[in-house]
Amino acid sequence: MSANDGEVKLVMAYIRPDKLGDVKKALADVGAPSITVTSVSGRGSQPARKGQYRGEEYTVDLHQKTKVECVVADIPAEDVVAAIVEGAKTGEPGDGKVFVLPVESATQIRTDKTGPEAV
Amino acid sequence: MSANDGEVKLVMAYIRPDKLGDVKKALADVGAPSITVTSVSGRGSQPARKGQYRGEEYTVDLHQKTKVECVVADIPAEDVVAAIVEGAKTGEPGDGKVFVLPVESATQIRTDKTGPEAV
Amino acid sequence: MSANDGEVKLVMAYIRPDKLGDVKKALADVGAPSITVTSVSGRGSQPARKGQYRGEEYTVDLHQKTKVECVVADIPAEDVVAAIVEGAKTGEPGDGKVFVLPVESATQIRTDKTGPEAV
Ligand SMILES: Nc1ncnc2c1ncn2[C@@H]1O[C@H](COP(=O)(O)OP(=O)(O)OP(=O)(O)O)[C@@H](O)[C@H]1O
Ligand SMILES: Nc1ncnc2c1ncn2[C@@H]1O[C@H](COP(=O)(O)OP(=O)(O)OP(=O)(O)O)[C@@H](O)[C@H]1O
Numbered sequence: 001m002s003a004n005d006g007e008v009k010l011v012m013a014y015i016r017p018d019k020l021g022d023v024k025k026a027l028a029d030v031g032a033p034s035i036t037v038t039s040v041s042g043r044g045s046q047p048a049r050k051g052q053y054r055g056e057e058y059t060v061d062l063h064q065k066t067k068v069e070c071v072v073a074d075i076p077a078e079d080v081v082a083a084i085v086e087g088a089k090t091g092e093p094g095d096g097k098v099f100v101l102p103v104e105s106a107t108q109i110r111t112d113k114t115g116p117e118a119v
Numbered sequence: 120m121s122a123n124d125g126e127v128k129l130v131m132a133y134i135r136p137d138k139l140g141d142v143k144k145a146l147a148d149v150g151a152p153s154i155t156v157t158s159v160s161g162r163g164s165q166p167a168r169k170g171q172y173r174g175e176e177y178t179v180d181l182h183q184k185t186k187v188e189c190v191v192a193d194i195p196a197e198d199v200v201a202a203i204v205e206g207a208k209t210g211e212p213g214d215g216k217v218f219v220l221p222v223e224s225a226t227q228i229r230t231d232k233t234g235p236e237a238v
Numbered sequence: 239m240s241a242n243d244g245e246v247k248l249v250m251a252y253i254r255p256d257k258l259g260d261v262k263k264a265l266a267d268v269g270a271p272s273i274t275v276t277s278v279s280g281r282g283s284q285p286a287r288k289g290q291y292r293g294e295e296y297t298v299d300l301h302q303k304t305k306v307e308c309v310v311a312d313i314p315a316e317d318v319v320a321a322i323v324e325g326a327k328t329g330e331p332g333d334g335k336v337f338v339l340p341v342e343s344a345t346q347i348r349t350d351k352t353g354p355e356a357v
């Protein structure tokens with residue numbers, strides 16, 4: 001149990017919505033199937049894209065994305081990040097980002113278990 | 120003011136949507152009424168559930184859940200966790216999890232106050 | 239590169255939905271245009287508001303809000319907080335809060351870059 005030095009980590013990713021299936025599969029393969037998914041919108045570093053609709057110009061500056069949260073204890077956070085990158089990559093701009101945050105405590109509601117076993 | 124050793128904490132929970140009312144009541148009772156709620160979907164450690172719809176087999180692998188975020192300073196994070204567990208528990212699989220994350224700074228937008236008083 | 243002492247930070251704000259445009263502009267001006275936006279609902283410290291609808295009394299206790307997440311490395315988190323406050327403030331109750339959380343690792347999915355350059 002030296003994964004993450006015994007600590008709990010929140011791996012948080014912003015990905016393309018149509019890559020969620022591949023990311024779920026990659027996470028299950030690495031032993032981290034428990035996830036929470038949120039519909040979000042966002043923008044990265046590219047300038048806003050201009051379009052035309054019925055003769056009107058408009059600007060698309062927020063794109064639909066999917067946020068995936070995966071809290072892990074026994075699986076190294078870096079393996080989870082690698083799985084998400086593998087599942088989410090197309091190589092085109094807009095593929096997204098993965099961030100890891102520290103978690104100080106974890107509790108499983110059904111059992112009152114706390115710590116790494118709760119995750 | 121030794122709650123959380125003067126630090127600010129983010130208590131983040133994934134719960135059953137129909138337990139939100141009980142969780143809100145439990146949080147208000149413990150003195151932590153300020154919350155943010157997000158509709159999410161997720162899966163825990165149980166294998167995906169298979170179903171039938173008009174003769175077609177399908178797999179339910181993401182269930183509707185509710186995310187509750189509650190940032191606290193003067194109320195101990197462990198009291199907030201206990202209140203959420205009390206409000207959210209049914210004893211059946213799927214009750215959810217509660218995580219505590221460190222917060223380095225807090226600002227109330229209306230007043231420009233920062234630190235524990237801003238929370 | 240001494241912004242944030244070389245560390246990565248997650249700036250997370252709950253704001254009024256109709257202030258998102260001003261906040262996006264303020265963030266772009268300070269050099270932090272990359273954001274993720276989520277529709278949320280929430281309550282602050284004010285007691286729930288009572289209303290009447292067709293003779294029935296009801297209580298509004300969760301208000302529509304917008305969550306903005308902005309991960310930064312080279313821009314000081316305090317500048318990002320100040321930009322959000324500037325964009326989001328009306329001076330009336332309900333303007334929201336801004337929190338800063340530590341981020342331990344960052345990866346750009348398209349390039350596999352990690353660390354501050356990935357943000
Ligand atoms: N620094 C950030 N803070 C918050 N959200 C971000 C950040 N960077 C990216 N995102 C989220 O990830 C989504 C995809 O970002 P994107 O992949 O376009 O980033 P990028 O830096 O422009 O990289 P690329 O050059 O590969 O497009 C955005 O729409 C946004 O939701
Ligand atoms: N490790 C995790 N990371 C991210 N989200 C999680 C994690 N574990 C649970 N969740 C969220 O909590 C919800 C409920 O999880 P659940 O209670 O089924 O967890 P569990 O570990 O299977 O526990 P139980 O055996 O009591 O069902 C999931 O649908 C998901 O949204």
Ligand SMILES: Nc1ncnc2c1ncn2[C@@H]1O[C@H](COP(=O)(O)OP(=O)(O)OP(=O)(O)O)[C@@H](O)[C@H]1O
Nearest residue numbers: 153154155190229252280281282283331332333334
């Ligand atoms: N401590 C908190 N934890 C989680 N979310 C919060 C917290 N405080 C505020 N929020 C979120 O911010 C939104 C706006 O809060 P609000 O500005 O009303 O806070 P407040 O403390 O009551 O300040 P004010 O007196 O200026 O109204 C809430 O609806 C909620 O979504």
Ligand SMILES: [Mg+2]
Nearest residue numbers: 044045046094
């Ligand atoms: Mg981009």
Ligand SMILES: [Mg+2]
Nearest residue numbers: 163164165213
């Ligand atoms: Mg479960």
Ligand SMILES: [Mg+2]
Nearest residue numbers: 282283284332
């Ligand atoms: Mg208020």
